[in-house]
Amino acid sequence: MFIDTHVHLDEFDNLEEILNRARGVGVRGFVSVGYDIQSSKFSYSVSLKYNDVYAILGIHPHSAGECTDKFLGWICSVKDSKKVLGIGEIGLDYYRNLSPKDIQLEAFEKQLSLAQDLELPVSLHIRNGYRDAFDILKRYKVKGVFHCYSGGLHFLEEALSFGFFIGFDGPVTFHNARELIEVVERCPLDRILLETDAPYLAPEPYRGRRNEPSYLIYIARRIAEIKEIDLGELSEVTRKNTIICFPRYAS
Template identity: 40%
Template sequence: MIIDTHCHVYDSEMDNAENIISEALKNDICLILNGTDLKSNLEVLELSAKYDNVYGALGYFHTLAGEVTDEDISLLDRQLENSNVIAVGEIGIDYYHGKDKRDIQIELFEKMLDLAEKHDLPVIVHSRKAMQDTYDILKRHDVKGALHCYQGSAEMAREFVKLGFYIGVGGPVTHKNNKKIEKTVKTVGIDHILVETDSPYLSPEEKRGETNTPMNIKYVIGKIADELDLGKVEVIEVTSDNAKRLFNIE
Protein backbone atom coordinates (compact mmCIF):
# COMPACT_ATOMS: atom_id res chain seq x y z
CA MET A 1 0.00 0.00 0.00
CA ILE A 2 1.35 3.40 -1.04
CA ILE A 3 0.21 6.30 1.15
CA ASP A 4 -0.32 9.64 -0.58
CA THR A 5 -0.03 11.77 2.53
CA HIS A 6 -1.31 15.00 1.03
CA CYS A 7 -3.93 15.55 -1.66
CA HIS A 8 -7.07 17.59 -2.32
CA VAL A 9 -9.20 15.08 -4.18
CA TYR A 10 -12.69 16.40 -3.62
CA ASP A 11 -15.25 18.17 -5.79
CA SER A 12 -14.44 21.73 -4.79
CA GLU A 13 -10.86 21.25 -6.08
CA MET A 14 -11.16 18.87 -9.04
CA ASP A 15 -13.59 17.20 -11.41
CA ASN A 16 -14.49 13.51 -11.07
CA ALA A 17 -13.02 13.35 -7.59
CA GLU A 18 -14.73 10.11 -6.59
CA ASN A 19 -13.67 8.38 -9.80
CA ILE A 20 -10.09 9.42 -9.07
CA ILE A 21 -10.37 8.11 -5.51
CA SER A 22 -11.72 4.77 -6.77
CA GLU A 23 -8.89 4.48 -9.28
CA ALA A 24 -6.29 5.17 -6.60
CA LEU A 25 -7.76 2.62 -4.22
CA LYS A 26 -7.85 -0.03 -6.94
CA ASN A 27 -4.12 0.56 -7.36
CA ASP A 28 -3.38 0.19 -3.64
CA ILE A 29 -2.90 3.90 -3.02
CA CYS A 30 -4.20 5.05 0.35
CA LEU A 31 -5.18 8.74 0.51
CA ILE A 32 -4.97 11.40 3.18
CA LEU A 33 -7.30 14.18 2.04
CA ASN A 34 -6.43 17.63 3.34
CA GLY A 35 -9.14 20.21 3.94
CA THR A 36 -8.42 23.92 3.97
CA ASP A 37 -11.75 25.63 4.73
CA LEU A 38 -15.32 25.02 5.89
CA LYS A 39 -16.49 23.46 2.62
CA SER A 40 -13.52 21.23 1.93
CA ASN A 41 -13.39 20.04 5.54
CA LEU A 42 -16.96 18.78 5.16
CA GLU A 43 -16.09 17.10 1.85
CA VAL A 44 -13.14 15.38 3.49
CA LEU A 45 -15.33 14.11 6.31
CA GLU A 46 -17.88 12.72 3.84
CA LEU A 47 -15.32 10.97 1.65
CA SER A 48 -13.30 9.52 4.51
CA ALA A 49 -16.52 8.04 5.91
CA LYS A 50 -17.47 6.57 2.54
CA TYR A 51 -14.20 4.87 1.55
CA ASP A 52 -11.84 2.54 3.34
CA ASN A 53 -8.18 3.63 3.18
CA VAL A 54 -9.22 7.26 2.77
CA TYR A 55 -8.42 9.43 5.78
CA GLY A 56 -9.04 13.03 6.66
CA ALA A 57 -6.95 15.98 7.76
CA LEU A 58 -8.89 19.11 8.62
CA GLY A 59 -7.79 22.69 9.08
CA TYR A 60 -8.03 26.33 8.03
CA PHE A 61 -5.51 27.56 5.48
CA HIS A 62 -3.37 30.67 5.88
CA THR A 63 -5.47 32.51 3.27
CA LEU A 64 -8.32 32.58 5.80
CA ALA A 65 -6.28 34.50 8.38
CA GLY A 66 -8.43 37.25 9.83
CA GLU A 67 -11.65 35.61 8.62
CA VAL A 68 -11.93 32.51 10.82
CA THR A 69 -14.42 33.11 13.65
CA ASP A 70 -14.61 31.63 17.13
CA GLU A 71 -17.60 29.67 15.87
CA ASP A 72 -15.48 28.24 13.03
CA ILE A 73 -12.84 27.18 15.54
CA SER A 74 -15.47 25.50 17.72
CA LEU A 75 -16.83 23.64 14.71
CA LEU A 76 -13.36 22.37 13.77
CA ASP A 77 -12.79 21.37 17.39
CA ARG A 78 -15.84 19.11 17.20
CA GLN A 79 -14.97 17.76 13.74
CA LEU A 80 -11.53 16.67 14.92
CA GLU A 81 -13.21 14.13 17.21
CA ASN A 82 -14.25 12.11 14.13
CA SER A 83 -12.45 8.76 14.06
CA ASN A 84 -11.61 9.13 10.36
CA VAL A 85 -9.61 12.30 11.03
CA ILE A 86 -5.93 11.54 11.55
CA ALA A 87 -4.34 15.02 11.43
CA VAL A 88 -4.84 18.77 11.59
CA GLY A 89 -4.02 20.18 8.17
CA GLU A 90 -3.50 21.79 5.83
CA ILE A 91 -2.34 24.63 8.05
CA GLY A 92 0.62 26.99 8.17
CA ILE A 93 2.04 30.33 7.05
CA ASP A 94 3.02 31.74 3.67
CA TYR A 95 5.01 34.93 3.02
CA TYR A 96 5.41 34.42 -0.73
CA HIS A 97 3.19 37.39 -1.54
CA GLY A 98 4.62 39.48 1.28
CA LYS A 99 4.45 39.64 5.05
CA ASP A 100 1.59 42.11 5.31
CA LYS A 101 -0.60 39.51 7.02
CA ARG A 102 2.19 37.89 8.99
CA ASP A 103 0.74 38.44 12.46
CA ILE A 104 -2.77 37.23 11.69
CA GLN A 105 -1.40 34.22 9.81
CA ILE A 106 0.66 33.29 12.85
CA GLU A 107 -2.35 33.80 15.12
CA LEU A 108 -4.44 31.36 13.05
CA PHE A 109 -1.58 28.89 12.82
CA GLU A 110 -1.17 28.92 16.60
CA LYS A 111 -4.88 28.24 17.07
CA MET A 112 -4.62 25.24 14.76
CA LEU A 113 -1.63 23.94 16.70
CA ASP A 114 -3.51 24.39 19.96
CA LEU A 115 -6.29 22.17 18.58
CA ALA A 116 -3.76 19.57 17.47
CA GLU A 117 -2.34 19.48 20.99
CA LYS A 118 -5.81 19.22 22.50
CA HIS A 119 -6.76 16.26 20.30
CA ASP A 120 -3.28 14.70 20.31
CA LEU A 121 -3.13 14.78 16.51
CA PRO A 122 -0.16 15.35 14.19
CA VAL A 123 -0.15 18.39 11.92
CA ILE A 124 0.37 18.82 8.18
CA VAL A 125 2.14 22.13 7.68
CA HIS A 126 2.36 24.46 4.69
CA SER A 127 5.34 26.81 4.87
CA ARG A 128 6.47 29.05 2.02
CA LYS A 129 9.16 31.70 2.40
CA ALA A 130 8.54 31.37 6.14
CA MET A 131 10.75 28.51 7.31
CA GLN A 132 12.36 30.19 10.31
CA ASP A 133 9.06 31.48 11.69
CA THR A 134 7.49 28.07 11.07
CA TYR A 135 10.29 26.37 12.95
CA ASP A 136 10.15 28.81 15.87
CA ILE A 137 6.38 28.42 16.19
CA LEU A 138 6.44 24.61 16.02
CA LYS A 139 9.20 24.50 18.61
CA ARG A 140 6.84 26.22 21.08
CA HIS A 141 4.20 23.51 20.67
CA ASP A 142 4.09 19.87 21.65
CA VAL A 143 3.25 18.55 18.20
CA LYS A 144 4.73 16.31 15.54
CA GLY A 145 3.82 16.11 11.89
CA ALA A 146 4.81 16.67 8.29
CA LEU A 147 6.27 19.61 6.39
CA HIS A 148 4.15 19.47 3.24
CA CYS A 149 5.93 20.06 -0.09
CA TYR A 150 9.06 21.06 1.76
CA GLN A 151 10.83 24.07 0.21
CA GLY A 152 13.48 24.93 2.78
CA SER A 153 17.14 24.07 2.98
CA ALA A 154 18.55 20.65 3.74
CA GLU A 155 20.09 22.06 6.91
CA MET A 156 16.73 23.37 8.13
CA ALA A 157 15.12 20.03 7.27
CA ARG A 158 17.46 18.38 9.76
CA GLU A 159 16.16 20.74 12.45
CA PHE A 160 12.54 19.93 11.67
CA VAL A 161 13.36 16.22 11.89
CA LYS A 162 14.79 16.80 15.36
CA LEU A 163 11.38 18.25 16.35
CA GLY A 164 9.70 15.01 15.28
CA PHE A 165 8.67 16.07 11.79
CA TYR A 166 8.79 14.23 8.50
CA ILE A 167 9.60 15.89 5.19
CA GLY A 168 6.83 15.73 2.57
CA VAL A 169 8.20 15.11 -0.94
CA GLY A 170 6.01 15.48 -4.01
CA GLY A 171 6.05 16.33 -7.70
CA PRO A 172 8.67 19.12 -7.48
CA VAL A 173 11.37 16.55 -6.71
CA THR A 174 11.01 15.37 -10.32
CA HIS A 175 11.32 18.84 -11.83
CA LYS A 176 14.46 19.50 -13.81
CA ASN A 177 17.33 21.15 -11.93
CA ASN A 178 15.54 21.10 -8.59
CA LYS A 179 18.78 20.50 -6.73
CA LYS A 180 17.48 21.92 -3.45
CA ILE A 181 14.92 19.21 -2.77
CA GLU A 182 17.27 16.54 -4.14
CA LYS A 183 19.84 17.60 -1.53
CA THR A 184 17.18 17.53 1.18
CA VAL A 185 16.15 13.99 0.25
CA LYS A 186 19.74 12.82 0.49
CA THR A 187 20.34 14.72 3.73
CA VAL A 188 17.35 13.49 5.76
CA GLY A 189 17.22 9.99 4.28
CA ILE A 190 14.33 7.66 3.60
CA ASP A 191 13.47 7.20 7.29
CA HIS A 192 12.26 10.79 7.52
CA ILE A 193 10.41 11.15 4.20
CA LEU A 194 6.72 10.98 3.29
CA VAL A 195 5.47 10.83 -0.30
CA GLU A 196 2.62 13.01 -1.53
CA THR A 197 1.08 14.46 -4.68
CA ASP A 198 -0.82 17.59 -3.57
CA SER A 199 -3.34 16.65 -6.28
CA PRO A 200 -4.61 18.44 -8.31
CA TYR A 201 -1.51 20.65 -7.98
CA LEU A 202 2.25 20.23 -8.43
CA SER A 203 2.25 17.68 -11.23
CA PRO A 204 5.51 15.79 -11.71
CA GLU A 205 7.78 16.57 -14.64
CA GLU A 206 6.36 13.66 -16.61
CA LYS A 207 2.84 15.15 -16.38
CA ARG A 208 3.59 18.88 -16.60
CA GLY A 209 0.56 20.83 -17.81
CA GLU A 210 -1.89 18.14 -16.71
CA THR A 211 -4.09 17.91 -13.64
CA ASN A 212 -2.22 15.97 -10.99
CA THR A 213 -3.75 12.82 -9.47
CA PRO A 214 -2.62 10.30 -6.84
CA MET A 215 -1.71 7.89 -9.64
CA ASN A 216 1.28 10.12 -10.37
CA ILE A 217 2.86 9.30 -7.04
CA LYS A 218 4.83 6.59 -8.87
CA TYR A 219 7.01 9.30 -10.40
CA VAL A 220 7.82 10.73 -6.98
CA ILE A 221 8.69 7.27 -5.69
CA GLY A 222 10.88 6.59 -8.71
CA LYS A 223 12.83 9.82 -8.29
CA ILE A 224 13.42 9.23 -4.58
CA ALA A 225 14.59 5.70 -5.36
CA ASP A 226 17.06 7.06 -7.91
CA GLU A 227 18.38 9.76 -5.58
CA LEU A 228 18.92 7.37 -2.67
CA ASP A 229 19.97 4.37 -4.76
CA LEU A 230 17.13 2.28 -3.38
CA GLY A 231 14.57 0.00 -4.95
CA LYS A 232 11.09 1.39 -5.51
CA VAL A 233 9.59 -1.32 -3.31
CA GLU A 234 11.81 -0.28 -0.42
CA VAL A 235 10.83 3.38 -0.88
CA ILE A 236 7.16 2.40 -0.80
CA GLU A 237 7.56 0.20 2.26
CA VAL A 238 9.58 2.66 4.32
CA THR A 239 7.57 5.79 3.47
CA SER A 240 4.33 3.91 4.12
CA ASP A 241 5.64 2.76 7.49
CA ASN A 242 6.64 6.37 8.24
CA ALA A 243 3.12 7.56 7.45
CA LYS A 244 1.48 4.80 9.48
CA ARG A 245 3.67 5.65 12.45
CA LEU A 246 3.06 9.39 12.26
CA PHE A 247 -0.68 9.28 11.57
CA ASN A 248 -1.45 6.16 13.64
CA ILE A 249 -2.79 4.27 10.63
CA GLU A 250 -3.12 0.51 11.09
Protein backbone atom coordinates in the same frame (compact mmCIF):
# COMPACT_ATOMS: atom_id res chain seq x y z
CA MET B 1 1.55 0.17 -2.87
CA PHE B 2 1.84 3.80 -1.81
CA ILE B 3 -0.14 6.26 0.30
CA ASP B 4 -0.87 9.77 -0.94
CA THR B 5 -0.56 11.60 2.38
CA HIS B 6 -1.58 14.99 0.97
CA VAL B 7 -4.22 15.47 -1.71
CA HIS B 8 -7.13 17.87 -2.15
CA LEU B 9 -9.97 15.57 -3.13
CA ASP B 10 -12.51 18.42 -3.04
CA GLU B 11 -10.90 19.76 -6.24
CA PHE B 12 -12.06 16.81 -8.37
CA ASP B 13 -15.48 16.54 -10.04
CA ASN B 14 -14.75 13.02 -11.27
CA LEU B 15 -13.65 11.75 -7.88
CA GLU B 16 -14.69 8.12 -8.32
CA GLU B 17 -12.71 7.86 -11.56
CA ILE B 18 -9.66 9.62 -10.08
CA LEU B 19 -9.61 7.35 -7.02
CA ASN B 20 -10.04 4.20 -9.12
CA ARG B 21 -7.24 5.19 -11.47
CA ALA B 22 -4.92 5.69 -8.49
CA ARG B 23 -5.99 2.41 -6.86
CA GLY B 24 -5.28 0.73 -10.20
CA VAL B 25 -1.61 1.76 -10.09
CA GLY B 26 -1.16 0.81 -6.43
CA VAL B 27 -2.11 3.86 -4.39
CA ARG B 28 -3.61 2.25 -1.32
CA GLY B 29 -4.61 5.27 0.75
CA PHE B 30 -5.57 8.91 0.31
CA VAL B 31 -5.34 11.68 2.88
CA SER B 32 -7.69 14.47 1.83
CA VAL B 33 -6.46 17.73 3.30
CA GLY B 34 -8.63 20.76 4.04
CA TYR B 35 -7.43 24.31 3.46
CA ASP B 36 -10.57 26.27 4.35
CA ILE B 37 -13.95 25.58 5.97
CA GLN B 38 -15.59 24.11 2.88
CA SER B 39 -12.72 21.81 1.89
CA SER B 40 -12.31 20.63 5.49
CA LYS B 41 -15.99 19.68 5.63
CA PHE B 42 -15.68 17.97 2.25
CA SER B 43 -12.59 16.05 3.38
CA TYR B 44 -14.39 14.88 6.49
CA SER B 45 -17.45 13.67 4.61
CA VAL B 46 -15.46 11.94 1.85
CA SER B 47 -13.41 10.13 4.51
CA LEU B 48 -16.61 8.60 5.84
CA LYS B 49 -17.62 7.46 2.37
CA TYR B 50 -14.52 5.46 1.35
CA ASN B 51 -12.52 2.98 3.41
CA ASP B 52 -9.19 4.12 1.98
CA VAL B 53 -9.80 7.88 2.34
CA TYR B 54 -8.77 9.82 5.47
CA ALA B 55 -9.10 13.47 6.41
CA ILE B 56 -6.97 16.30 7.76
CA LEU B 57 -8.90 19.39 8.80
CA GLY B 58 -7.74 22.99 9.04
CA ILE B 59 -7.30 26.45 7.59
CA HIS B 60 -4.43 27.26 5.21
CA PRO B 61 -2.55 30.55 5.74
CA HIS B 62 -4.12 31.93 2.51
CA SER B 63 -7.56 31.61 4.15
CA ALA B 64 -6.41 32.45 7.69
CA GLY B 65 -9.41 34.77 8.21
CA GLU B 66 -11.70 31.70 8.15
CA CYS B 67 -10.13 30.28 11.30
CA THR B 68 -13.00 31.16 13.63
CA ASP B 69 -13.87 29.68 17.01
CA LYS B 70 -16.96 28.20 15.37
CA PHE B 71 -14.79 26.31 12.87
CA LEU B 72 -12.43 25.08 15.60
CA GLY B 73 -15.53 23.98 17.52
CA TRP B 74 -16.63 21.97 14.50
CA ILE B 75 -13.24 20.19 14.42
CA CYS B 76 -13.74 19.32 18.10
CA SER B 77 -17.16 17.89 17.29
CA VAL B 78 -15.70 15.41 14.75
CA LYS B 79 -12.30 14.85 16.36
CA ASP B 80 -13.11 11.35 17.59
CA SER B 81 -13.67 9.98 14.10
CA LYS B 82 -10.94 7.43 13.37
CA LYS B 83 -10.80 8.90 9.88
CA VAL B 84 -9.64 12.31 11.15
CA LEU B 85 -5.85 12.00 11.12
CA GLY B 86 -4.79 15.48 12.11
CA ILE B 87 -4.92 19.25 11.74
CA GLY B 88 -3.86 20.91 8.46
CA GLU B 89 -2.94 22.30 6.24
CA ILE B 90 -1.88 25.10 8.53
CA GLY B 91 1.17 27.31 8.58
CA LEU B 92 2.73 30.48 7.22
CA ASP B 93 3.03 31.66 3.64
CA TYR B 94 5.19 34.77 3.34
CA TYR B 95 5.78 34.04 -0.34
CA ARG B 96 2.31 34.83 -1.58
CA ASN B 97 1.14 36.70 1.55
CA LEU B 98 -2.53 36.32 0.60
CA SER B 99 -3.48 37.00 4.23
CA PRO B 100 -1.91 39.67 6.46
CA LYS B 101 0.98 38.30 8.50
CA ASP B 102 -0.63 38.91 11.89
CA ILE B 103 -3.78 37.02 10.83
CA GLN B 104 -1.65 34.12 9.55
CA LEU B 105 0.28 33.96 12.83
CA GLU B 106 -2.91 34.03 14.88
CA ALA B 107 -4.59 31.26 12.85
CA PHE B 108 -1.41 29.15 12.92
CA GLU B 109 -1.06 29.40 16.70
CA LYS B 110 -4.76 28.76 17.35
CA GLN B 111 -4.61 25.58 15.29
CA LEU B 112 -1.31 24.42 16.80
CA SER B 113 -2.84 24.89 20.20
CA LEU B 114 -5.90 22.87 19.15
CA ALA B 115 -3.67 20.08 17.75
CA GLN B 116 -1.77 20.02 21.03
CA ASP B 117 -4.98 19.84 23.09
CA LEU B 118 -6.45 17.10 20.90
CA GLU B 119 -3.10 15.28 20.64
CA LEU B 120 -3.35 15.23 16.86
CA PRO B 121 -0.44 15.62 14.40
CA VAL B 122 -0.24 18.58 12.02
CA SER B 123 0.41 18.98 8.29
CA LEU B 124 2.33 22.22 7.85
CA HIS B 125 2.41 24.50 4.82
CA ILE B 126 5.41 26.80 5.24
CA ARG B 127 6.70 29.07 2.47
CA ASN B 128 9.45 31.58 3.21
CA GLY B 129 8.49 31.38 6.89
CA TYR B 130 10.64 28.58 8.29
CA ARG B 131 12.43 30.77 10.85
CA ASP B 132 9.16 32.03 12.34
CA ALA B 133 7.58 28.57 12.12
CA PHE B 134 10.45 26.96 14.05
CA ASP B 135 10.35 29.65 16.74
CA ILE B 136 6.61 29.11 17.18
CA LEU B 137 6.83 25.30 17.09
CA LYS B 138 9.27 25.38 20.00
CA ARG B 139 6.38 26.53 22.19
CA TYR B 140 4.05 23.65 21.31
CA LYS B 141 4.12 19.94 21.91
CA VAL B 142 3.11 18.78 18.45
CA LYS B 143 4.43 16.41 15.79
CA GLY B 144 3.63 16.05 12.14
CA VAL B 145 4.95 16.74 8.67
CA PHE B 146 6.48 19.66 6.80
CA HIS B 147 4.21 19.24 3.79
CA CYS B 148 5.86 19.88 0.41
CA TYR B 149 9.08 20.82 2.16
CA SER B 150 10.63 23.95 0.66
CA GLY B 151 13.16 24.97 3.30
CA GLY B 152 16.13 23.68 1.28
CA LEU B 153 19.31 22.29 2.81
CA HIS B 154 19.53 25.35 5.02
CA PHE B 155 16.56 24.42 7.24
CA LEU B 156 16.58 20.63 6.87
CA GLU B 157 18.50 19.72 10.03
CA GLU B 158 16.36 22.02 12.14
CA ALA B 159 13.14 20.70 10.57
CA LEU B 160 14.24 17.15 11.39
CA SER B 161 15.22 18.16 14.93
CA PHE B 162 11.53 18.68 15.74
CA GLY B 163 10.93 15.00 15.03
CA PHE B 164 8.79 15.97 12.05
CA PHE B 165 8.49 14.09 8.79
CA ILE B 166 9.39 15.70 5.46
CA GLY B 167 6.78 15.60 2.69
CA PHE B 168 8.01 15.29 -0.90
CA ASP B 169 5.87 16.09 -3.92
CA GLY B 170 6.07 16.55 -7.70
CA PRO B 171 9.00 19.01 -7.65
CA VAL B 172 11.44 16.15 -6.80
CA THR B 173 10.90 14.94 -10.37
CA PHE B 174 11.75 18.29 -11.97
CA HIS B 175 14.98 18.35 -13.95
CA ASN B 176 16.13 21.61 -12.36
CA ALA B 177 15.42 20.48 -8.78
CA ARG B 178 19.08 20.18 -7.81
CA GLU B 179 18.85 21.35 -4.22
CA LEU B 180 15.65 19.44 -3.54
CA ILE B 181 17.33 16.26 -4.76
CA GLU B 182 20.13 16.87 -2.28
CA VAL B 183 17.48 17.36 0.41
CA VAL B 184 16.06 13.92 -0.46
CA GLU B 185 19.59 12.45 -0.34
CA ARG B 186 20.18 13.87 3.11
CA CYS B 187 16.74 13.23 4.57
CA PRO B 188 16.74 9.92 6.47
CA LEU B 189 14.52 7.32 4.81
CA ASP B 190 12.54 6.89 8.00
CA ARG B 191 11.38 10.55 7.83
CA ILE B 192 10.05 10.63 4.28
CA LEU B 193 6.37 10.94 3.39
CA LEU B 194 4.98 10.81 -0.15
CA GLU B 195 2.42 13.39 -1.27
CA THR B 196 0.97 14.60 -4.55
CA ASP B 197 -0.73 17.84 -3.39
CA ALA B 198 -3.00 17.13 -6.38
CA PRO B 199 -4.45 18.87 -8.33
CA TYR B 200 -1.37 21.10 -7.92
CA LEU B 201 2.33 20.43 -8.61
CA ALA B 202 2.08 17.60 -11.14
CA PRO B 203 5.31 15.60 -11.40
CA GLU B 204 7.22 14.95 -14.62
CA PRO B 205 6.14 13.89 -17.23
CA TYR B 206 2.95 15.86 -16.46
CA ARG B 207 4.59 19.03 -15.16
CA GLY B 208 2.36 22.07 -15.69
CA ARG B 209 -0.76 19.94 -16.18
CA ARG B 210 -3.42 18.98 -13.65
CA ASN B 211 -2.07 16.59 -11.03
CA GLU B 212 -3.94 13.55 -9.70
CA PRO B 213 -3.18 10.92 -7.05
CA SER B 214 -2.31 8.21 -9.60
CA TYR B 215 0.82 10.27 -10.41
CA LEU B 216 2.16 9.52 -6.93
CA ILE B 217 4.00 6.65 -8.56
CA TYR B 218 6.27 9.08 -10.48
CA ILE B 219 7.25 10.78 -7.21
CA ALA B 220 7.87 7.41 -5.56
CA ARG B 221 10.03 6.21 -8.49
CA ARG B 222 12.17 9.34 -8.39
CA ILE B 223 12.72 9.12 -4.63
CA ALA B 224 13.58 5.42 -4.86
CA GLU B 225 16.07 6.29 -7.60
CA ILE B 226 17.68 9.09 -5.55
CA LYS B 227 17.85 6.87 -2.46
CA GLU B 228 19.10 3.90 -4.54
CA ILE B 229 16.53 1.50 -3.15
CA ASP B 230 13.82 -0.52 -4.86
CA LEU B 231 10.20 0.56 -4.96
CA GLY B 232 9.16 -2.28 -2.64
CA GLU B 233 11.44 -1.02 0.10
CA LEU B 234 10.25 2.58 -0.36
CA SER B 235 6.65 1.39 -0.20
CA GLU B 236 7.25 -0.46 3.06
CA VAL B 237 9.20 2.36 4.73
CA THR B 238 6.77 5.10 3.73
CA ARG B 239 3.82 2.98 4.91
CA LYS B 240 5.47 2.68 8.33
CA ASN B 241 6.32 6.40 8.32
CA THR B 242 2.69 7.27 7.56
CA ILE B 243 1.49 5.24 10.55
CA ILE B 244 4.10 6.80 12.85
CA CYS B 245 3.26 10.32 11.67
CA PHE B 246 -0.50 9.74 11.66
CA PRO B 247 -1.18 7.03 14.25
CA ARG B 248 -4.88 6.81 13.30
CA TYR B 249 -3.94 5.72 9.77
CA ALA B 250 -4.58 2.01 9.89
CA SER B 251 -3.92 -0.22 6.89
